[in-house]
Amino acid sequence: MLARILTIGMGLALVPLAFDTAKAQTTGSVHGGGTRTSPFGAGGNAPGTQQPPPEQAPPAQQQTGAPAGGGGEIIITGEDPQLITDLLQEWGYKAKLTDDGEGNPKIESAIAGVNYQIYFYGCQSGQACSSIELSSGFNLENGIGLDVMNDWHSKKRYTRAYLDDNQDPWLSMDINLYGGGITSATFQDNIYLWESLVSDFKTQINW
Template structure:
């Protein structure tokens, strides 16, 4: 939550204290890694089995993946998805997930076949990308959702 407050401060004080801002697009994965590095995240670029890019970083000790969608053989990707999963000993019920979802607008949750929840947040970046600072606000918003959801399900980070 504190990181979100700082990002809002940077947003409103942009002309005074921030460097020049640009746009990020899903077609430029290294640019996304660079922005994350520049804002204190230890991010790494890798690829999934089909060759599409994937970025990994941590938020409050929770591993987060940025998945790339609408790619053409690993290039010219169209959108991003922030994602993190929770391996729970007994899973979680649909009713419990629905209870959380009713109070949260931006992030979504689905359950895998073991009833383990995955928290996700979609970010379209076409045709011209999105502002760096908006991307960082979305990262922070997702981080707040991770924090809220982890608390809601009583998840203890390793």
């Protein structure tokens, strides 16, 4: 059991966390959280690691799954991880549906040249999940200081940035899917926001 170090503004808070080593990686909008850039930009992994495949431009107006209420819009909930996987692939991203080792779904993906995972929470027997977390860890040779995390939180919204017990930085973002879900357009906008913030975070930590 380690203490997850959350840095909010210029204050520090220690939050107990059971660190999941299975989540560790060796690879590394207009929402007030960063300037929207092209959602298909390139990035880089740590030296000697395999580069995630480049993202491709998304097919125009392509939809997957049943539209909600006959209105033509797809509703994303935590009940269909395969739909989320399929949509990510249609939008040009690498995506593979697996599990977290505890019976809950997990999606492995890559964005802005960085591998990340989508974890499902609030699940009932591995199904009908109520929220997801997008999470990426960055393995730095000498770790990084709390001042860098504090600076991030003083300027950005929507994400949590914290350090593990090796002083390596992590970035995560939650998406609530409870209470009827969200439209695919809103979900796609969240993915674009995540990409913009991951790209900014790489600059923040000099990745």
